[in-house]
Amino acid sequence: MTGLKAESLLVDRTDAVVTLTLNRPDAMNALDNDLKEALRDTLASIEVDKSVRAVVLAGAGNAFCVGQDLREHARELERGATELDTVRQHYNPIAQRLASLPKPVVAAVRGTAAGAGASLALLADFRIGGPRTTFLMAFANVGLAGDTGISWSLPHLVGRARALELLLLAQPVRAQESLDYGLLTKLLEDDDQVLPAAQEFAARLAAGPTVAYAAIKRELSIGTAGSLSDALAAEAQAQAICGSTADHKAAVTAFVAKQKPVFDGR
The missing domain is CATH 1.10.12 (Lyase 2-enoyl-coa Hydratase; Chain  A, domain 2)
Structure with a gap:
């Protein structure tokens, strides 16, 4: 699996740790159909690969992931789409596979994690962030309910009342507040150390039972x-x-x- 590359998803392997990097930095790693399909299918492969013992999920550039690619979505609406079929085709399978993956998952949350991007991070077992880490449950800002498992993961992490507040108000949650709420597992002082720290932690987990x-x-x-x-x-x-x-x-x-x-x- 070492060095495999899809156009919008990088897959890199070091020993028993696989790092999946959402690779659309110019779009802040917004999730278009190509990226969603690559992530869904790669997670399915990792799930049954017993030689992979831990996974790191990261974003290229200055953001983790800002969620659905709304430019692509706008084009689909113009073509007459009336239902978000991508939820059943992409987001639900991704969420199910990520949450049930039989190996530890560490999210390197550098920069913004918004909408479905926040959902992806919250489905990881551990989340490591830096000073610029920001969570934004942005769904209501575009007139949508939550998806990609956030109605399950968020209340598990912060409780129902806080989850309702974060989803309804849809306001940014900065780094220290994210740590206080339990959205982050660990907060580092340097954004550049987020990914190396996540990979080091994943390697430690991969050496475990x-x-x-x-x-x-x-x-x-x-x-x-x-x-x-x-x-x-x-x-x-x-x-x-x-x-x-x-x-x-x-x-x-x-x-x-x-x-x-x-x-x-x-």
């Missing part, structure tokens, strides 16, 4: 949406899987020997 990470992500998805019985059943299933892995056996052996475990992701 990634089968267990996938199970933990699934547990939390079920536990936060279901009943205690649902959570207990999910935990039992997860431990049955993790308990039979080479990683678990190696970690127990290393613990007894007072050594640091080495995880192979299997």
